[in-house]
Amino acid sequence: MAEEPPRTLVDKIWDAHVVRTVPDEPDLLYVDLHLAHEVTSPQAFEALRLAKRQVRRPDLTVAVPDHNVPTRNRHLPASDPVSQKQIETLRHNARENGLLLFDIDDVRQGIVHVIGPEQGLTQPGMVIVCGDSHTSTHGAFGALAFGIGTSEVEHVLATQTLQQRRPKSMAVRVDGDLPPGVTPKDVILAIINTVGVDGGTGHAVEYGGRTVERMSVEGRMTVCNMTIEFGARAGLVAPDDETFAYLEGRPFAPDPEVWDEAVSLWRELRTDPDATFDKVVSIDASCMAPYVTWGTTPAQSVRVDEAVPDPEKMDDPTEAAAAQRALDYMSLEPDMPITDIPVDVVFIGSCTNSRIEDLRAAADVARGRHVAPGVTALVVPGSGLVRAQAEEEGLDEIFGEAGFEWREAGCSMCLAMNDDVLAPGQRSASTSNRNFQGRQGPGGRTHLVSPARAAAAAVHGHFTDVREI
Amino acid sequence: MAIEAFKSLTSAAIPLDRPDIDTDQIIPAQYMKRIERSGYGRYLFDALRRDPDFVLNDARYEGAKILVAGRNFGCGSSREHAPWALEDYGIRAIIAPSFADIFRNNCVNVGIVTIVLEEDTVKELIERSTTEPAAEITVDLERCEVRAGDDVWTFEVDAFHRERLLKGLDHIDLTLQYEDAIAAHERRRARNHLGSLNHHG
Ligand code: SF4
Numbered sequence: 043m044a045e046e047p048p049r050t051l052v053d054k055i056w057d058a059h060v061v062r063t064v065p066d067e068p069d070l071l072y073v074d075l076h077l078a079h080e081v082t083s084p085q086a087f088e089a090l091r092l093a094k095r096q097v098r099r100p101d102l103t104v105a106v107p108d109h110n111v112p113t114r115n116r117h118l119p120a121s122d123p124v125s126q127k128q129i130e131t132l133r134h135n136a137r138e139n140g141l142l143l144f145d146i147d148d149v150r151q152g153i154v155h156v157i158g159p160e161q162g163l164t165q166p167g168m169v170i171v172c173g174d175s176h177t178s179t180h181g182a183f184g185a186l187a188f189g190i191g192t193s194e195v196e197h198v199l200a201t202q203t204l205q206q207r208r209p210k211s212m213a214v215r216v217d218g219d220l221p222p223g224v225t226p227k228d229v230i231l232a233i234i235n236t237v238g239v240d241g242g243t244g245h246a247v248e249y250g251g252r253t254v255e256r257m258s259v260e261g262r263m264t265v266c267n268m269t270i271e272f273g274a275r276a277g278l279v280a281p282d283d284e285t286f287a288y289l290e291g292r293p294f295a296p297d298p299e300v301w302d303e304a305v306s307l308w309r310e311l312r313t314d315p316d317a318t319f320d321k322v323v324s325i326d327a328s329c330m331a332p333y334v335t336w337g338t339t340p341a342q343s344v345r346v347d348e349a350v351p352d353p354e355k356m357d358d359p360t361e362a363a364a365a366q367r368a369l370d371y372m373s374l375e376p377d378m379p380i381t382d383i384p385v386d387v388v389f390i391g392s393c394t395n396s397r398i399e400d401l402r403a404a405a406d407v408a409r410g411r412h413v414a415p416g417v418t419a420l421v422v423p424g425s426g427l428v429r430a431q432a433e434e435e436g437l438d439e440i441f442g443e444a445g446f447e448w449r450e451a452g453c454s455m456c457l458a459m460n461d462d463v464l465a466p467g468q469r470s471a472s473t474s475n476r477n478f479q480g481r482q483g484p485g486g487r488t489h490l491v492s493p494a495r496a497a498a499a500a501v502h503g504h505f506t507d508v509r510e511i
Numbered sequence: 512m513a514i515e516a517f518k519s520l521t522s523a524a525i526p527l528d529r530p531d532i533d534t535d536q537i538i539p540a541q542y543m544k545r546i547e548r549s550g551y552g553r554y555l556f557d558a559l560r561r562d563p564d565f566v567l568n569d570a571r572y573e574g575a576k577i578l579v580a581g582r583n584f585g586c587g588s589s590r591e592h593a594p595w596a597l598e599d600y601g602i603r604a605i606i607a608p609s610f611a612d613i614f615r616n617n618c619v620n621v622g623i624v625t626i627v628l629e630e631d632t633v634k635e636l637i638e639r640s641t642t643e644p645a646a647e648i649t650v651d652l653e654r655c656e657v658r659a660g661d662d663v664w665t666f667e668v669d670a671f672h673r674e675r676l677l678k679g680l681d682h683i684d685l686t687l688q689y690e691d692a693i694a695a696h697e698r699r700r701a702r703n704h705l706g707s708l709n710h711h712g
Contacts, residue, residue, distance in 0.1 A: 061696045062689050067671050070689060072696050082590060084546035095683070098693075110544065124544035131546050175589040175613060189613055191591035192548075193620030193682070201686045203693060207669070209612075239531055240583040243612060273586065275612050339531050360581065364530055457540045457588075478535040478587060480558045 048314035050211050051280055052246045055186040055311070059169045061203055068205040074168040076103040076198050077154045078141070080132040081110065081459070082173030086196035087135040099202045100140040104163060107132050107146055108153045110459035113422050113449035116146060121461055139199075152425020152451040155179040155393035159263065160425055162292025166281035166308040171198060176393050176475065178269040182262035183289070184281035184311045186246065189270065210244050212274065212321040215251035218328030223507075225403065226261035227395060227473070227492035229253065230268040231333035231343050237323060239341045242274025245321060248313060249279050253327040259288040260399045267394045268475050271340040280312045334380050334505055335477045335490040337368035342477075344380060346495065346507045352376035371479055372487050373467075381505050383489070387470040388419040388500035389482070390446075390493055392456035395473035396424030398431050400493040404473075405437040407497035413445035414503030420447045420462060422454040446500065458483045471499035514622035516679035520603055521649040522576035525566055526637040532580055533587035534614060538596040540588075551592055552599030571644035579636045579648075580607045584625075585614025594621040604650040606657065608633050619672045620682065624652055626666045652677060 049057070062070040083105070090097070097103065110125040112118075120126040129146065136143035144150045150157060155176055158164040164180045170187035171177060173195045180187035194204060214233060247269050254262065262279045269277030279285075286305050289295045296304040331345040342365065344351065353369065353376065356362040369376065374383070390396070390404050401423060413419045421441050423429035429451055432438055438448045455462040456474040464470055464486025473496050477488040491499065498506045542554040559565045566572060578597070584607040585593060594617045597605070603623060608630040610618075618625045628636075636659060639646050649658040652673060657664045675682065686693075 059696075062692045070686060070692070072693070072700065081543055085548045085591075088546070089548075093683070122544070128544060128546060173589060173591075175587065189589035191589055191594075191613060191617035191620060193591060193617065197683050197686065200683050201693060202697075203686060205671075205682060205686065239586060240609060240611070243583070243609060270587075273583065273611060339533075360530055367529070457535075459540045459544065476533075476535065476587060478533045480539050481535050484539065484541075484558055 048317040050313045050317045050319065051184065051248055051278055051311055052186060052209070052211060052276070053317070055167055055169065056208055058167070068207045070203050071169060071206045072203055073171050073198050074102065075158070075163055075170045077158055077170070077172035077177070078103055078105040078132070078195065079109055079154050079172070079174065080107045080128040082192050083135065083195055084128060084131045086173070086192050086199060087139070089196050090199055095200045097139040097141070097199045102202060103199065104142045104144070105132055105136040106144040106151055106154050106157060108151070109453045109457065111146055111452040112460050113452050113454050113462060116450055125460065149426035149430060152423070152428065153393045153396065153453055155267065156396060156424030156428065159183065159288070160292070160427055162289050162295030165289065165295065166285060167311050171204065175270045176267050178275065178277045179263050179267040179393055181266040181269070181276055181278040182259060183285055184278055184308070186276055186278065188275040209246040209275065210320040212242055212245035212247045213319040213323070214247055214249050215322070215324045216249070216253040216327050217251040217324070218253060218326045220253060220327050221330065223332060223494070224327070224330045225492040225494065226257055226264040228330055228333045229327060230265045231335070231340065231490065232330050233323075233325060234268065234272045234341050235333070235343050236325060237272045239271065239339045240273040242269065242272040245274045246276040247274045247278070248319070249277060254279055255282070258399060259284050260397045263397070264394055268340065271475060281308050332492060332495050332507065334495070336372065336374060336380065337365060338371055338477055338479050339368070340475065340477060340490060342368055343490070346380050346505060348380060350374050350376055350378045350380065381507065384469065384504045385417060385471045385489070385499045386468040387464060388417060388496050389422070389455040389470055389472040389474065390420065390496050391422030391424070391454050392474035393424065393453075394475045395493050396422060396428065398428055400473065401428070401432050401437050402435070404493040404497040405440045407494050408444040408446060408501065409440050411444055411501040413500045417500055417503055418447070419445065419500040420449055420455060422449045422462070423451050425451045444501070455482050457481060458486070471496045471505065513681045514620065514676070514679050517603060517622060517624055517676045518653050519649065519651040520576060521647050523572065523574070523645055524577040524579050524636065524640045524648045525572045525575045526640040527566060527578060527580040528637050528641070530581035531583045531586055534585055534590050534593040535587055537585070537593040538590065543590060543592050548595055549599060551596035552601070555596040555600045569644070574601065576601055576603045577648050577650060578602050578605045579633060579640060580605065581633070582608040582630065584610050586611040589613045589617070591617045591621065594618045594623050598623055606633060606636060606650070619675060622676065622679070624650060624676055626650060626657060626668070628657060628664055628666060632664055
């Protein structure tokens with residue numbers, strides 16, 4: 043018998059989910075978990091209804107409103123009637139189709155990519171999809187997780203499958219000790235900066251190396267979350283003891299009677315030693331520093347101790363023109379030190395950085411200090427349970443005394459669909475994942491940073507090298 | 512949903528000479544607060560259109576059905592509202608040196624053809640349409656060709672996507688033919704604990 047060829051982690055998960063495969067057609071891939079939110083699902087449910095189709099597996103779709111929920115005065119309807127309608131439509135669709143819903147008054151409600159892992163819905167080896175590009179977050183558990191469009195949401199609802207071509211494989215290895223003050227957010231910003239905004243297009247990425255292995259599960263989520271920002275739809279970390287310890291005892295994780303069996307199956311979810319990747323990138327973490335974006339793509343970043351780059355010194359004319367447009371939009375001058383850039387608003391939240399470790403890191407900086415005059419600072423926990431945990435630890439008081447606003451869970455100013463919006467021309471330090479033009483409000487200017495650096499910008503009124511405080 | 516079949520299209524083209532056009536630029540989030548699929552065209556490139564010099568504000572490109580853009584078009588959010596907005600505006604084909612993966616899949620499901628051509632060729636097409644807005648381009652999906660003036664370029668396209676676009680096939684109808692295979696997979700799946708949720712949770 044011929045020996046089995048070595049396979050990558052993605053291959054193993056893929057092969058286990060292929061329902062049908064024929065040459066020249068995409069594979070039909072089974073979906074273990076589908077997460078739905080209020081903004082990208084209504085048209086899918088409506089189309090299903092019009093076609094008189096049923097939800098094939100109501101037990102495998104979980105719904106939660108997060109994108110446009112208000113983060114204060116939750117007892118009132120959303121101030122914007124259209125947002126309110128989307129939230130009500132999700133509620134109605136969940137009820138009508140028998141789906142589990144974490145409604146707005148449920149302590150388990152939160153950002154879809156925060157609550158999946160928190161509830162133990164996200165498990166190693168699964169295929170997980172959601173009508174949201176940051177579904178890659180769930181890859182931190184060794185799941186193949188990726189974002190889909192609304193027509194694909196409809197396809198999953200109707201068939202519990204997706205038509206997909208197997209992605210190319212890419213390995214990103216990070217080795218070396220992280221210098222003090224350098225966080226998982228800085229690691230992923232450094233990776234995106236190295237690979238470029240489209241360096242991962244067409245690929246599924248497996249992260250490895252000592253730095254990733256030593257990262258907490260929450261840190262791995264931050265890294266996997268932003269995989270889409272260099273074009274790759276999925277980013278994975280092979281599950282290990284940290285992963286299993288995180289999951290054990292969570293509400294939707296396997297029952298105690300079958301736990302050991304699940305763990306022994308999960309342990310097989312690793313890339314075979316001889317497997318090869320289509321693309322390999324190696325990065326040394328020991329020379330990393332905190333990063334701040336200066337432009338309008340997540341790849342346009344520099345170290346906090348550097349200056350805004352000069353487009354005139356760039357070799358590639360397209361890149362130089364794009365950089366110049368970005369600087370014009372951001373209202374920045376070439377060669378200006380990053381630490382001279384003032385901020386108006388600080389946003390600590392989003393599926394990238396709103397978990398308990400992120401809030402602790404921000405609170406450590408805020409403790410005993412105060413938000414600078416003229417700066418508005420928001421802390422928006424990723425879920426009701428993160429919020430409750432933070433309150434138990436007294437973080438809400440630290441933030442409150444320091445002048446930060448303590449809000450309820452949701453996407454909030456990450457994409458500004460609720461009331462948390464930058465005014466035109468306002469500049470933010472944000473722990474979210476996208477600094478696109480207008481992302482946090484029309485005319486708003488976004489700098490992406492880690493939670494600690496966002497908190498430091500809040501108390502100083504401009505960017506600082508957190509390592510110095 | 513069945514999509515409108517696409518065989519060949521000849522039209523003027525809108526040149527959009529920028530890389531990394533993300534879906535937030537194509538349709539900002541504040542316009543996604545609808546539960547319908549239609550009506551997004553008027554918000555297409557909303558922020559960019561506030562600049563009077565932006566190409567979509569140039570009346571000479573009115574009615575053009577082809578967009579020619581820089582690399583990594585459609586990156587960012589998975590929102591299908593982006594192709595919905597393009598389609599609603601009248602765009603049926605987009606030519607660029609590269610596209611983001613999710614956006615490209617979404618386009619097929621909306622009935623928009625995405626075509627990858629060499630960076631230099633795209634530059635040439637952009638220049639042509641910039642200097643001569645009425646210049647027509649033909650996108651021929653049957654022959655996998657783009658033609659402009661005397662020039663012809665062939666392009667590669669996913670065979671399955673091509674078939675769906677040529678015939679306007681609904682992807683769900685296609686998959687539902689394999690009901691037996693899906694049911695068989697579900698039986699296999701039920702026998703192991705991987706991928707099952709503890710629903711007493
Ligand atoms: S927090 Fe931001 S990036 Fe994450 S799901 Fe919500 S809107 Fe998307």
